[in-house]
Ligand SMILES: Nc1ncnc2c1ncn2[C@@H]1O[C@H](COP(=O)(O)OP(=O)(O)OP(=O)(O)O)[C@@H](O)[C@H]1O
């Protein structure tokens with residue numbers, strides 16, 4: 216009987232193919248949205264972790280403001296100065312590099328081409344702390360740093376976009392009103408797992424950027440690379456202590472800066488993406504519920520439309536529960552079909568979008584299974600009421616129905 | 618199946634009454650109907666419009682319950698059965714033919730006829746064979762795959778009859794089976810019903826307005842104002 220009811224419902228669905236499709240559309244979209252959101256969210260979280268892990272475990276990042284995260288740093292917290300970097304280097308042992316960093320988004324012009332990018336003002340230490348290797352030319356030296364000369368090292372994307380196949384070293388790029396000599400080309404790092412292009416960068420002496428672009432002495436970030444074998448925890452504590460002194464923070468005041476190692480940053484960022492994933496997933500789940508109401512609507516219409524048929528079935532001896540199960544199974548088949556299409560759609564969308572966003576595609580069996588089970592459950596819940604109504608019809612009146 | 622002939626009649630109505638509505642709107646459609654039908658009989662029910670013919674057919678067909686009186690089917694008190702029990706009684710003992718055919722639309726003749734067997738839980742091959750045989754019996758071989766829309770009124774009624782007899786019911790209940798058909802086709806359908814009554818021993822209860830159709834029956838019961846007015850064997854004085 217169950218098998219028959221199943222065949223029957225499939226026939227009924229085929230008979231009204233367009234209507235069935237439109238009915239399940241809500242479920243299809245709901246399931247696809249839930250799975251895609253969660254899959255992409257998980258991928259993004261993984262990407263964040265991967266990228267930060269690739270910086271190495273011995274990197275400490277010092278920023279003004281209390282905590283790294285969404286909208287990191289409060290506006291009121293004072294920026295650092297070059298002297299802070301010097302103080303760290305002078306007073307704390309076991310360090311490989313200490314790089315003060317400022318950055319600014321600008322449009323760079325060379326020959327007839329222009330390209331929007333981000334300029335990083337820093338010292339030679341930056342190449343060590345961020346694992347940059349040189350492809351061609353050289354990095355800036357101490358005298359160029361001190362003089363704030365207009366020299367720069369560019370990434371591969373800049374070379375491609377501005378110089379094409381030509382050798383950029385020795386060439387010139389223009390930023391706003393000043394020209395800058397290209398003295399080096401970075402070895403390509405490729406796209407980051409976050410989707411941002413790591414080679415889309417221009418590195419200049421700190422002083423050059425401060426004078427010509429930011430117009431102040433501020434340093435936004437200090438990147439501190441710890442020697443292998445030296446405890447990052449200990450260095451972290453020492454930097455905190457030193458910065459509290461330098462920033463004259465009283466004993467009972469909170470830090471107005473933060474020192475984080477890459478692991479902590481990864482955790483903070485992935486916690487943020489997790490929250491986003493949950494939120495988006497919840498929104499998508501609501502759409503799934505709306506899809507369920509759509510199913511109920513159509514099933515109610517279907518019951519009214521098929522009143523005579525139900526009368527015939529009851530007259531020839533169908534039991535109430537047989538009619539009930541027929542309509543219930545129809546609703547479940549309809550919604551599960553929608554769920555199945557949704558799962559397939561979500562897989563395609565997730566693979567496509569994660570490719571576009573440059574994040575890993577992580578197949579999540581539990582979300583797929585759960586969404587599918589939920590769609591089937593929606594069929595049961597929203598199919599029950601119409602089915603109940605069909606089954607309890609009076610056969611005589613049902614037969615008389617036009 | 619029709620069992621101990623003689624001792625227990627197939628159908629026995631005793632003082633059956635049926636009241637519709639309540640209070641002011643109360644209406645007595647049946648007011649104490651007594652009727653006994655033996656196995657193998659072919660009974661025509663006649664009477665003016667509103668006399669309660671369809672009402673008594675619905676009660677006989679276990680689609681409705683009487684307000685009073687007793688209905689014994691093979692000695693069982695039907696008026697005391699629950700809704701599912703009545704459904705099972707319909708499933709196993711009764712077949713219906715309606716004035717409006719009442720076939721499933723957009724469904725082949727074959728599938729329409731298989732429907733009652735589906736609810737009896739018969740296997741696919743058994744259903745298939747039985748439905749084909751029933752369709753052949755009503756003269757519709759070769760039309761198995763036609764949907765109601767592709768069949769004439771007479772053919773549709775034949776499909777309905779095939780559906781009613783495919784389970785080999787004890788009783789065939791037909792409420793104005795020829796009401797929607799022209800006279801030639803009506804006679805063909807009556808010939809078919811007579812043949813089924815004679816050859817398969819199916820008891821037939823048929824409501825009709827046309828005296829012509831009633832002549833096919835062994836016995837004619839006249840209803841008037843919710844009561845049996847006359848009950849005579851054909852050939853005797855009406
Ligand atoms: N569900 C109902 N509710 C109220 N009154 C009803 C209902 N069904 C039938 N009746 C009334 O009961 C009476 C008998 O109806 P019934 O359908 O049995 O007549 P009938 O003899 O079959 O008439 P016809 O030859 O026109 O089909 C009618 O007066 C009808 O109005």
Ligand SMILES: [Mg+2]
Pocket residue numbers: 670671672792
């Ligand atoms: Mg009637």
